[in-house]
Amino acid sequence: MERAPRLLVFTDLDGSLLDHHDYxxxxxxxxxxxxxxxxxxxxxxxxxxxxxxxxxRRQLHxxxxxxxxxxxxxxxxxxxxxxxxxxxxxxxxxxxFTPGEPADALAARLHALAAEQGAPVxxxxxxSDDEAAALTGLPPADAARARQREGSxxxxxxxxxxxxxxxCKVLEGDGLTVTRGGRFRHVMGRVDKGRAVRWLAARYRELxxxxxxxxxxxxxxxxxxxxxxxxxxxxxxxxxxxxVAPRQDALYRTGQPGPRGWVEGLEHWLLKDGPDKENGxx
Numbered sequence: 001m002e003r004a005p006r007l008l009v010f011t012d013l014d015g016s017l018l019d020h021h022d023y024x025x026x027x028x029x030x031x032x033x034x035x036x037x038x039x040x041x042x043x044x045x046x047x048x049x050x051x052x053x054x055x056x057r058r059q060l061h062x063x064x065x066x067x068x069x070x071x072x073x074x075x076x077x078x079x080x081x082x083x084x085x086x087x088x089x090x091x092x093x094x095x096x097f098t099p100g101e102p103a104d105a106l107a108a109r110l111h112a113l114a115a116e117q118g119a120p121v122x123x124x125x126x127x128s129d130d131e132a133a134a135l136t137g138l139p140p141a142d143a144a145r146a147r148q149r150e151g152s153x154x155x156x157x158x159x160x161x162x163x164x165x166x167x168c169k170v171l172e173g174d175g176l177t178v179t180r181g182g183r184f185r186h187v188m189g190r191v192d193k194g195r196a197v198r199w200l201a202a203r204y205r206e207l208x209x210x211x212x213x214x215x216x217x218x219x220x221x222x223x224x225x226x227x228x229x230x231x232x233x234x235x236x237x238x239x240x241x242x243x244v245a246p247r248q249d250a251l252y253r254t255g256q257p258g259p260r261g262w263v264e265g266l267e268h269w270l271l272k273d274g275p276d277k278e279n280g281x282x
Contacts, residue, residue, distance in 0.1 A: 006040065009216075010043050012218035015257070018258070022137070048146065052146055071222050073151025117166075120163075124153070124184060125147045125149045192225040193218075220240065224246055239258070
């Protein structure tokens with residue numbers, strides 16, 4: 001890496017860097033450019049799929065930083081973050097790590113458990129593109145990319161909340177991880193955003209022989225592990241009514257939602273100390 005970043009900014013996308021309703025990120029564009037100019041690394045940590053993120057990484061100019069998709073089920077590394085002994089890169093030059101369980105195996109387990117419990121569950125990945133588009137507000141082509149799961153399964157629950165809590169205990173008892181995003185309930189293997197963040201921070205230390213500063217931003221329950229795995233955290237005001245209470249002393253709660261809240265949180269932490277001090281420059 002030509003210039004090792006001093007600050008790793010781990011960010012959720014939907015409801016955080018991207019607006020919950022229309023997926024707009026333009027309010028954050030000036031700060032994305034500023035972070036790039038400072039040499040900081042903005043690392044998406046999202047429930048989105050790798051197929052979805054491939055498009056966004058180009059739009060956001062984040063092709064040279066790592067990423068985490070499907071709530072920690074997939075970690076992607078560009079060439080600068082690889083080490084000898086890593087798996088060979090894919091055709092797009094990225095090295096992939098999939099620490100969880102494959103999506104098709106998860107689907108089979110979920111169908112079996114739902115049938116056993118009489119649980120009213122539908123898998124997002126098994127909807128039609130039009131059905132997925134109607135639920136997410138995405139164009140059908142984007143909804144198709146959202147259905148290309150590799151290591152997780154978003155669920156639609158057609159029962160009541162007590163029934164969900166009972167089924168959730170069954171899933172967790174079967175060794176699965178369950179979390180909530182802004183729209184869906186997600187089921188994965190033994191992975192989460194926080195484990196992926198800590199793994200990437202350790203990879204940085206292995207590559208550069210020192211620790212990086214870490215800042216995390218998110219808005220939903222599935223972001224709790226992320227916000228608890230960083231030095232400083234920003235809880236962005238959500239477009240949902242789900243409780244989010246990170247166990248994090250260095251936490252700033254924004255008044256603004258979405259990308260405006262993202263900017264608000266960055267400015268709280270990065271302008272508080274001054275950009276040069278925060279980025280480790282004298």
